[in-house]
Structure formats: structure tokens, C-alpha cells
Amino acid sequence: MQSKLLTDMLAKIQEREWRIDSVTVVRNGHVVLDAYFHPFQAGLKHAIRSNTKSIMSALVGIAVERGEIKSVAQPALDFFPGKTVANVDTRKRAMTLEHLLTMTAGFDCKDNYLHGWDGMKEMRKSPDWAQYVLDLPMTQAPGTGFKYCNGVSFLLSAILQKTTGMKALDYAKKHLFGPLGITEVTWPETPRGVTVGYGGVLLTPHDMAKIGLLYLNKGKWDGRQIVSEAWVETSTRRHVDATMFAQYGYQWWGDGAGYYMGVGYRGQFIFVVPDRNLVAVFTSDLAGMSFYVPRNLLVGYVLPAVLSDAALPANPSRHAALGEAVRRAAQGPADGYFWESAQEGVLREGRFVRTSAPAFTLRLPPGSRKEVLNDLAQVMRVKSPEGYEMSASVDDIPDGLTLAEIGPQFLAKKLQDAGRNVRVLSNRPTVLGDGRPAYRSEFEWQFRGWELTTHVVSAFKGRKLVSVHTGSLKGKKNASDLVESLRFDGGG
Template sequence: MRLRMVAIAALVAGFQCLAGYNAAIGATDGQDLQEVWPTKSWPVSTPEEQGMDSASLARLIETVGTYKQDSLMIIRHGRIVAEAYYAPYVPGISHDLRSVTKSVVGTLTAIQLQKGGLDSVDHPVIDLFSDKEIQNVDDRKTAMTVQSLLDMTSGIEWVERFYTPDETLMRMFKSPDRTAFVLNQPMAGAPGAKFNYNGGNPYLLSALINRKSGQNAFDFAKKELFEPLGIKSAKWGAVDAQGVTIGEAGLFLSPHDMARIGYLYLRNGMWERKQIIPSSWVERSKEGKIAATNGFHYANLWWSLPDKGAYMARGRHSQLILIIPKQDIVAVMTGVLRDNEFYSISGLIDDISKAVKSDKPLPADPIASTLLTNATRQAATEKPTAVAGAPELAKTVSGKAYQFTDNELRVKSFTLNFLDSDSSWVITTYTGKAERPTDRFTGLVGLDGFYRKSPPALYGINAAKGRWINERTFAMERRILGRGEIQTWTLSFDGDKVTVNFENTDGFKAELHGEMSE
């Protein structure tokens, strides 16, 4: 599509949107819904005022709370009807979105189309990187388009299994030029023929933003997406050596701001009567023409369940922006679930849908409202884990620094302080930088089954708790609130020596061997 055609299409779309605006903002069955744009803040409503049942939402909050979730928020007709934060996570903390980042990169690509910076999603990829000496070029790579990147059907040979020797994504991150690394991969099949989840595809799209806008994806997003939507919580990882923002993960947003992304799609790409992304882009994302995995469909870096009438942005460890257009609903969920733990998205859609009773307001229900209030309050109340008393060894190891041999975690030393109050831990690590050879991390640790939160640090808020498993083994569970990860440090003491077994929610494991320093 030529620039002129893009401009004409945008103009026509603008007139169409204004002409049919009441339908676009979610009026149903003759109900005249007030226009809602949550740029400054989200309006709050009782579920009954929006045709939903408080008791059903209370049960949903309780059910979600049985998993390692951080938050759940449900919005109908542009108003928050249910919002829960599960301790120790609290409101206002930006959350690691993992692969929800991909859907945002897709949205930025849509903005490039809307503004005419990208002429067409059918543009061949290697033409857009013509200055690169691309390897393994054949007819299949020549046919690879922007759309095939967006649909995870690029045909690039790619293995994405975490912490395995042939894992392509990790090799990409070790490459001095990650964009070139992706472009140089051989082809496994014809573009468009087969779905293959590939973190290199959104990396190329992020690099394309640099080329077309002269800005990295984060700077482009701040101006063209986050500022118009009122998003202020955004954090994104550092750019690579070529100035490219990581496209496959790394974005942090608060749940409220995650919901703004979903609401943009629910309103067909419009915000405050301005078309931010093409409505046709939203329709394709919703339709999900590409058959993916486990019954899901895919398109434009968004997942969908067409038979459920819903589409979504999904990230590892239970990050979710869910859109149910027919019910005018956006739902957001964040968490720290392991890969073998998951909350059924299909079940979540069903549970939300069952709570919808009408497109018109329901009578107030004080009893159900109380149930919802109590469920929300209980979610924010931490439940302690079982602990045992401290052995005599605790006095011996308290305050002692244990030095470690070379290890994958680059840990130099580990110290535990067991006091009557404010017990704490200290970890020092090697940085590999001459100007600052070590880093020091410290925080409080609860010994009573509850997390202890530490004062905010540059990297976030630590929350940790620990317990003695037996006379010589202490296990500490550490979180940085808002990160989709739980770390477990299990220290087994043997005289002056210690063995530390580390494991995190990503499934990464390491064994460290240390000795008490003099």
C-alpha cells in the first residue's frame, strides 16, 4: 500500500468511526453508554451497575488466589468492576510482562502502518534490511514478509526451549549483532506455511522501528502509544549494541496500564476519537487466522480463542491482557506461575462470562457486594507458610560470609543474619566490569512464614521469607515484586562449607559451592 493510499484509508476510517461512534464505544441493546476514555484514571463501578454479579466475581478472585497470581482486574464498559492484588504484590508496581511485550511490539508496527511509516505488511523483510549482508538467502527467505513475522510463520529455523544447548534465542542474545543473527538463520520452511513461536521475529520488528522512525521501540512507544493512552508506568530493558530494544520481552507495565492496551483494542484501535491503530489490524488480531498450539490461534503477535470470542496478549508465568468484545470486557492478570502450573484462559473466559447477567444495570446486591469486598481484602492479606524453630546452627552461621568458587550466577559471597528482628541476607556478585567489579544486594527475610519487604532499591522491592528444612538446611524464597520470578536459595551447611542449590520460576538451576571466609 502506497503512502497516499494509507492516508486516504486513514481519512475514510476516521469518517466511518465518527459516523458510527455509539456502536464503537460499546452501546448494546439500545443502552446509551457514556463515552469513557481512561487516559487520566480508570472509573470504578459496582459490578451490578455494569450488569455483572458481584458474588460470581468474588468466587473468581478466590479461585485465582489459589494460584501464584499477583493481580486480577476486570473492566466492563470502561469501568473497573473488580480488582484484586495478591500479597505480597501490591498496587502501583510495574510488572514484568514477558511475551506480552511481543503484542505491544505488534501494536507499534500497527502504528507505523497507521502513520504511513511502513507502506505494507506485505513488504519483503530482506528488502527492509538491504544494507545487511544476509546469509542463507533463498527463495523462501526472499518471500518472508513483515506479516509472516507478525504471525510467527516466518519460516526461519528456530528452537525456543529454555536452557537447552540448541536454544536459538539464547544464542541470539549472545550475538554481537542480534538483528543480523536472526536474519542470517537458515530457513526451515516457506513463509506462511507453519506456526513456529520465535522470539527472533519480534526482534526484527523492533529493529524495523529503528529504521523507519529513527527511534528505538521504547522511545517510539512513549511518544506514539504510551503518552496518548496515559501510560506512565512503562519500563523497558536496555537497547543492544545496535540501539535496538528487545522485542520479544522486557517490557514492564502496571496492571492499570496493561488494561489501557487492551482497551485500545476493545475500542477498535481508537482512543479519545483518534485512530491510533487501524481497525482492520484489530479485526485480524481478533480473528486469528493462524492455527497455533493447544487450540489457540494467532495473528499480529496476538493470541486468540475464536470459539470463545476472545483474544489476548499472553506472557510466561501468567501475564495476560484478555479482551472479550461481545461482552465489552477487558481483563488483566499477572503472576509468577511456573511453566507446569497454569491458570486456564478458557476457564477464565467462562468464569468471567458467567458473571455477566445483563447489558443493563442490575439491582444493587449488598450481600454479594460484601462478598466481593471480603474476597478482595483476603487477596491482599498474606497467608503464612509453615515454619519450624531455628536449630543451634543458626547462631553459628549468622553473620558469616561464605565465599564461592566460579559459578553460573557469578555469586561471590552469601551472608545470612539471624536476629531477633529484621533478619536479613546479603549477596555480592561479580559484574565483569573494571569500573565496578562487584555488586551488592541485600534485603530482609521473614522467618515466621511471612515475606519481609525491603526498602525500594534501584532494581525494585525485595520480598523474602525463609525456613529451616532440617538441622543443617535453610531455604530462602526471594522475590522482586513485579518480576515474574520466584528464586529459591537452599543452603546446606557442613562445617565451614556450604552448598547452595538455586532454582527460579524460569526453571533455571545451579549448584554453588562455598566456604566460610576468615
């Protein structure tokens, strides 16, 4: 591959300040580019979002090959004989497993970004997610047209669990992740213990590349057939014309341009390019139309860099230039990142350091990016590559309130002002590492329809209240282990 185009691509990403965290390119079985943009680092896990669906497809394919699922032609309702399903008509009875795989189920599903995630919020609040999806009305006959629905990918997980007797994560550890050497995988489950089939997996970029390489090699890994070649071919070819990208298969996307891809919200991509023997992985935090930047970089830089199937003549100077570009990408600003001023607080090397009164330090989730402050009292706000937030605020101590009352009265009211249905789950004393007394509070509440969990540690310093917050969707990982890393400088 021509290293100059790859060097130019890295420079363009930095010049345009695109929020890309990593780029990994593997060709002919060799890693030719492995770049990490500060503050993301090699070895860190990243939220892969809806790339989870492509993994779910592989698991279904394995179950079909093993005979645990008879056929993709099985009616979907047959997998749930114990459920009384609403809105059943001839269309819903005709819906098959294949219709779920191809997003052509025909449900009146409104659980994606085009609908403000309304359906997903409702599903997550329901006691039985599978029942919620199965009860949805039908808007068209199965197979008639494409409609992206996270709920049908959840049904795939529920079906896998019913037919194999194993949760999707456990099944994947045995039949997919284990053989690929992918370890310590995070994949959440519902309150009923069903793995969330549409998203939630955290993987390193190299682990994402392993999924791509498995498919590039027609389901084989180290000489062992993990996913059948027939399933790889069937699941990655066009089954229906789609939105967002041109084509859709079995939870894989196609662009009609000789490659297929796993795709995740805010720019997570696993590109598989068979005729170039190439896999490219991008992890990102790209909002709006910037979501398409990785695809444009693939087409504009990565694919044109493939000049020959044979090795190119050595070019030490260009190889060195690419190495230097990778090194520059990994470097952060020497003075760190700050919000209002350096004295108000600096983010550097995984720590937040504030020198203005009250002076304090915090450890932050590895790879966290600076985010815009969204509250007048905030002095720091970051988002981790795993998708959760952490922030710190400095307020005047509310008149008449003790430290024990801060959580259930002051902080709960602030959450109620921003959302609704705030519940204080716990409020207990703790002692920070510097010996200062503090209180730790946990809340559940709703914000714009989402059910959230928030952990807060609060402490007094002088006449100020310092609080450290972390939050995530209910049931998902957050930085609760870091909120007590708060340390103050000096007395008072």
C-alpha cells in the same frame, strides 16, 4: 455482572494456592474487580513477558498508518540492505513483514520453551541479534505454518527502529504509552541499542488493562485514534492455526471462542472480549500446565458473571462479600512466611528478619514471593514480580580468607561449581548502614546456557559469613540496589 461468581473465583484461587498475583476486570468502561494477592500490591509493576509482542504489533501498526512502514507485504530482507545474510534462498527472499507478524516466517527457530530456549541463549550471546535471526536456515516456505519464534518479534523492533529512526521504547512513549498515560516503562535493549521486541516490558495491571481497552475500543483512546481500526481488526483475527492456543494473528492469540488475548510466559494475560465489552487482566507466576489457569478462570467465572448489558439490581450483601474477598486476598499470614523456622528468618511486609545468630535484616523487592531454597547455605530466597531473584546465605568463614578475598575466591568458586565461565567484574569495599565493613562483588557467568549477572554483598559476623545475592539475565533489572540493605543486630 454477578459479584458472587467473582467472589467464588477469588476464593478458588486462594483455596488452590495458585500463584496468581492480580486479577483486574473492566466492563463497560468500569473496573468491576481489582484484586491483588499478597504479597503483590496495587501499583507495582509486573513482568508481562510476551504480552510485549502485542505491544510491538501495535507499534508496527502505528508506523504503517503513519507511512513510516509502507506495507506488511514488504520483503523482510529489504529492511536490512546493509547486511550480508546467510542461508538465502527463494523462501527467505519471499518472507515478508506479515510473515514475521504471524509467526509464519519459516525459520528453523528454536528459541522457545519447547526447545529449552536454546536459540534464545545463542541469540543473546551473539554480537548482532538481528543478524543471528536473519541468518537462520529455513525449514519451510513463509506462510506455510505457524512456528513460535521470539527472534522474529525482535526483528519487528529492529525494523521499527530502521524505518522510524527511533527505538521501540521511545516510539512507544511518543505514540502509544504517552497518549494512554502509561509512564515510567521499563523495556530493555540489546548491547547494540535495539529494544528487545519479544519481551522484557514491566507494567502495572492497570497499564496492561489500558492496552486491552485500547483494542476493545477499536484503537481509540479519549476520542483519539491511536491505532487504526483496520489494524486492530486485522491484527486480532485469525491468520493461522497455532499451537498453545487455537489461532494466531499479528502477535495476538485467539481461542476461537469470541475473545482474543495477549499472552505471556508463566500466566500473564490481557483478555479482550468484544461481545461482552470486557477486558480482563491476570498477572501470575504459574509453571507448567498451571499456565492455563487464568484462561480457565475467565471461561469458568468471569464470562458467566456477565448476565446483562443493563445494570443489575443492587445487591449490597453480595457486593460486600466481593469486597471482603478482595481484602482477604491482599492479606498475608499474620506470622509472615518462613523457611526452616521463624528464628532462621521470616519474610513479612517487605523485610526479611533473622533472629538466630547471626541476626540480621534485609529489605526485599516489593511484592516478592517466597521461593524454595536451592543451596544448603541459603536461609532466604525470593522472586520479585518483575522476575529477578534475591537470596541470603550463612556460611562458616572459609579458613584463611579475608573479607576482600571472599568474592573472587569463595563466591566465584561456588558460581563456577553451579555454572561456568565466571568473571569477576568488580570487588570493592563498602560500609553497611550499621557501620559494618562489607565487600560488594559483581559477576558475569553462565548457567545452563544463560548469561547472568549476579551482585553479592558479603560481611563477617562472629565466625559466620553472611552474603546477600541478587541475579538476573545479563542486561535485565535486578535488586542490586537492595543488597546493601543488610543490617546486623548487636555486636560481634
